[in-house]
Amino acid sequence: MSALRTILRLSRHDLRRAKGRSLLIFLMIAVPVALVSHLLVLYTTAAVNAEEAIPAELGSRADAQVRSVGYGLPVEQDAFGELWKIAGETAPDSAKRSWTTAQIAAATGGRVSRITEGEQVVELAGDRQWIYAYEIDSRDPLTQGTYVQVSGRMPANAGEAAVSRTLAELAPIGSTLRLPRTDTRVRVVGVAESAGNMSPSDAMIMLPGVADPAPESTLVLQPAEGAVPDATTVRPAREVHWLVDTPAPVGWAEVRRLNKEGLVVRSRAVAADPPELPTLFRRDVTSGADATGVLLGILLIVLEVVLLAGPAFAVGLRRRRRDLGLLAAQGAEPGQLRRLMLADGLVLGSLAGLAGVPLGIGIAALTVWRANLPVPVYGPFEVPGWLLAGVAALALASGLLAALTPAIQAGRADVAAVLAGRRDRVRDRAGLPVLGLVLVVAGTACCALGARLMGAPSLALLAIVFGVLVLLLGLVALTPLLVRVAGRTRAWLPLPLRLAARDAARNRGRTAPAVAAVMAAMAGLTTIAVLLSSQDADRRVNYVSVQAPGTAMVFAEDLAADRWAGVRSAVADELPGVPLIEVKTVVSAGDDLPPLSSHAQLVRSCQGCGYASSLLGDVVVGGRDLLRYVLGKDDPVAAAALAAGKAVVFDANGVHGGKARISVPGTADKPTRVTVSAVAVRADRPPPVGAILPDGLASASRLTARTTALLIDPADLRLTAEQERRVGARVSELSGQVNLKVTRGPQAREGDLTLAVITLVAGLLVLVAAVVATALAAADARPDLDTMAAIGASPWTRRLTVAGQGAFIAGLGTLVGLAAGLVPGSLAAWAVTGAPDGGIRYGADTATNPEFAATPIVAVPWMLLVGTALVLPLLAALITGVFTRARVRPPRRLT
Incomplete structure (x- = not known):
């Protein structure tokens, strides 16, 4: 215990001396710990059990x-x-x-x-x-x-x-x-x-x-x-x-x-x-896939924290190399030197856990207090003690893992070289690249396996996330080799960039973790960007809507008939001469059922088959103009049948012997069924309704119908933005129940906002990793910069050298991360967007089984990714070059 106490005292003393670096590592670990603690407390508080309810x-x-x-x-x-x-x-x-x-x-x-x-x-x-x-x-x-x-x-x-x-x-x-x-x-x-x-x-x-x-x-x-x-x-x-x-x-x-x-x-x-009860009444628990997904997410966070904090510990090793050499010269064993470096991670990780967990609890308490005013949104405030203890242990483990590589290097240091002021020769372990290649292959194979599990999307994504984790670990193992290979390109570079590449290659113990941190962030960005872009492309390519794109619909679920006359007049005033298609929905009589529950349904013989639906309901009353809109063309046979008083049905499973049955909801769960004369007509796409009845047939069958919408066929007019604004404002003035809905079509990109946020977060992470690693590298390379000044290098040359270090770290990390993220991103997109032998499938009729299993689509947002890979290194170089100190500090000399 006395030896451990001594090691911790020495570590605490060194951390006080390097306050800036210590604070940086502390924040790198404490901020994610506080965030995870905050989310866990909110999740636990929001999960209201039976006793809390x-x-x-x-x-x-x-x-x-x-x-x-x-x-x-x-x-x-x-x-x-x-x-x-x-x-x-x-x-x-x-x-x-x-x-x-x-x-x-x-x-x-x-x-x-x-x-x-x-x-x-x-x-x-x-x-x-x-x-x-x-x-x-x-x-x-x-x-x-x-x-x-x-x-x-x-x-x-x-x-x-x-x-x-x-x-x-x-x-x-x-x-x-x-x-x-x-x-x-x-x-x-x-x-x-x-x-x-x-x-x-x-x-x-x-x-x-x-x-x-x-x-x-x-x-x-x-x-x-x-x-x-x-x-x-x-x-x-x-x-x-x-x-x-x-x-x-x-x-x-x-x-x-x-x-x-x-x-x-x-x-x-x-x-x-509560008493013990049979299995039938047991609560559902979190599935194994969900728990494994959470575990993998935590491991990814820990990996990123370790990679960000690793360079700082490496610089700490370089700062303390003389002290460690003196300890070794006085008889300290390599194991003791390793424990001394690990003590830094132990102290900082413990402090980060002890500070981050209470900070997260405090922020969560403030969030719950504010959200529960004046009406409770969350349940009673609850702190998951064991989970937060695990988070604190996670902080400790992150600190130890971040300090592990510098600790191993401290135990292998050449004492004579350290005391003489010479740099250690960087020795790469021969088996590390081989391990990296094996992990890269295994991770890629796991992602490919996930792409094959199309029948279980959650399991497929779980396999892909696990594959990404293994792939990233393999690339981390390969990073020292990649840094050394990239450093050999310095012969073709200008002097400042040549010096930066040389310094990065010589100090791979410091450079490799920084490059790996940038690479992990860029790989995550690339994977998610490819997945979201592919999903957007899938929506556009396989877009199917029951409403024709460009349709304008003035809709009200339960508006009185006399008020519809005012709505029609207002729309006609704003759009003179434009035909308005009136739609009446067949509903149950009375006010006993909510609107959506009162809609009549076409009785289909296809058991278990789905069908297209819309706000208009399944059975509507309309004329030839509505029939033309639904079919997208004139159909003389269908129009003649409608004029003859027959229902036009768009599902062949709903017509038998020239008759169709309509089920109308009633009170006490006893629907009324009405049989009407009908003809079946095939539509070229899933129609917005199942059947159209002429007004006379509805009246003769004693069916209740009320006006629910006025449609504007896009073949007659596509509303401009100004027309849409005017019509919407005019009908809203008449009644707050009336809304104007315009079918936009497939051009909307639902993932743009999400992708922009993820790009911003990943970009900030890349910048933080690059700038922090460059600042640490510049501090570690201060003797080299002073030597450059002594032989006549201008301040601009020294600034460009530091900027080159930032560009090298960010450039190599983003390039490798871009390549690494393309494989799992493409496989994830393949798994999510459909099966290899997919395609749009309809049932026996276009109104039945509108299930769309689209052909897999992989869309890579090259402009975003390439732009990010080019802009981030330049931005990192600019920040580090502008804020570096170019003033020469003459070393103190003993005479």
């Missing part, structure tokens, strides 16, 4: 929450009341049961408060909008904690409501909302949010019975997989549960008793101490 679900006073599954049959549930199954094999209709609040109170033996939630249509200034409505008795202390009051007050009578912050922008305090379902008007008296973390943005809170006076029996969140007892057990539009305040805590035995009556219970006491 109790305050939001049960409030601050309730002992349990009770839900009905809709049947009076025994059920089995998990400990948290989220998953359940009916104990028997089937659930006949005769077993259905509804519960009232009084019955729940009798079954539980406690005081009960009912809460109803679900979608509700409201009218505001003549516009209809579907929102999420909560019916909570905010006057009952039992419901305290299930909502968060932001401003105003909570509703105190049936004519009042509180709205969410988002809805308050349209319905501020004092405004009035109408509920068409009950023809009730409520006045907004406050702004409040549900305490649940996943509460909808557009929501309102009312007293029970305002939206629907009748009690409803509904299902719990979700049955266990494979445990759905009957096709009728689907989630309805509205759900009811009860908060229960019992004389004693609700234990597991009481939960099982209520389960026998068909009730699912979420108990505060059981959630705090």
Whole structure:
């Protein structure tokens, strides 16, 4: 222990002497540690478990929450009341049961408060909008904690409501909302949010019975997989549960008793101490692929930190070589010298971990505190102790690994050469290039294997990430050889660059890690750039849209018919003479279902086949102009059939014997099916609708249709930017429910912003690595620069020499990284964009199975990559050349 204490004391003394270098290494390790700690704390805090969700679900006073599954049959549930199954094999209709609040109170033996939630249509200034409505008795202390009051007050009578912050922008305090379902008007008296973390943005809170006076029996969140007892057990539009305040805590035995009556219970006491249950009810855990991916990501971060900090430790070795030589001359063994250098990494890594982890926790605490005002977004603040301890250990390991190579060099130093002031001869290990080649080949093979795993994209990307890691390790092992080979080109270079290349080749222990750090950053940039560019190219080449590019659509889901007349007039004023195609969507009658759930569907005989869809719905009412737009051409046969009162169906699987069946949603999950005369027409591309009905056929079949859109065929007009702005502003003035949507086509590049951010981050990393390594190299080469000054070299020559060192490090690193990133980037693009024998595939009809397995595309953004490889070395040279000190410092002499 005394020897270790002495080594640590010497290391601490040297680190104090070189404060600048020590601070630089400390920041290189502490900043990534703080970032990782910050993200881990946020991730853990955001992951709300069942016990942490109790305050939001049960409030601050309730002992349990009770839900009905809709049947009076025994059920089995998990400990948290989220998953359940009916104990028997089937659930006949005769077993259905509804519960009232009084019955729940009798079954539980406690005081009960009912809460109803679900979608509700409201009218505001003549516009209809579907929102999420909560019916909570905010006057009952039992419901305290299930909502968060932001401003105003909570509703105190049936004519009042509180709205969410988002809805308050349209319905501020004092405004009035109408509920068409009950023809009730409520006045907004406050702004409040549900305490649940996943509460909808557009929501309102009312007293029970305002939206629907009748009690409803509904299902719990979700049955266990494979445990759905009957096709009728689907989630309805509205759900009811009860908060229960019992004389004693609700234990597991009481939960099982209520389960026998068909009730699912979420108990505060059981959630705090859950029992052991069968496999059916166990929580999902992180998959092995996800865990391995996180591990590989951490290893890549550690590798980059080690490569960035390595040159600084190498310079520290050069600064201390005389002290180490004196220790060796006095009898210190090579192992002791190695431990002395490793002590630097141990001290700095420990300090970085001890500082970085608390810093990350503090920033995360500030983030959570700010995000949870005024409504909680994250759960209770949680610090993952073991994970953060691992991060601190990761910082320590990074420091030790960064100091490992200088420590090995310290143990092999020639004592006589060190004390005489001569430089050590650089000796490359013969087996290191061979190991590097083996790792490069293995990494490339692993990436190629990932490209073959097209059926499992996550596994394919995992293999590619692992292959990139192995490939980078191989290139790191090859970097000293690459530096030596690149140094041989100095004979053709000007004097300053020749001196820079010579210095880099002679001091490969310092130069190689810096070049490897730049190379790793550039390889990552190249890989991601190729992948994102290939995905964008794939979107453009294989672009398929149910709406023709250039289509302008004035859309409103649930706008009154009289207001559509005003919208049509406004569009006609802005675009005189342009034909407007009216589209009516076939829907269920009444306001019991949300708009998207009320759309009618064409009944297809193809089981399990998908079909193209759009906001217009599957079955619409229209005329010949709509038919021409959908087909993209005039079809006399189809037009004649539509004029004769027949439906035109674009899916051959939907027409049998000249008839088509249409399923219209109804209440109580009982759809109505209507049979109409129809003809099948094949479209050249997936159409935006499944069938077009003439207006007379819809009326004769007693189908309800409402106008949802006005279309402008791009064959008639493609809106200019000014026309789009004017029309959009005009229709928005008429109603906030109306929107103008223009189909842009495939020219949009979704990855541009992501690629720009990644390029900026990687470029900064390359610059930091190059500038830091060059600054350390310039400090280490100060005697050479002074010698140059002594023989008459001008300050500009010395500046150009230092700039040449930055250009050499950044240039070689970016060039090798560019070449290294092309292989995994191309293979990743091949794996993501499709199978080798792909191509666009349609089903039996263009409206059925629109699955597009595109031919693999590899698009390399040469302009971006080559520009980066040229600009970054020049920028690194400029920065290092401008900020280097060219003043000569005469060495002190003893006379």
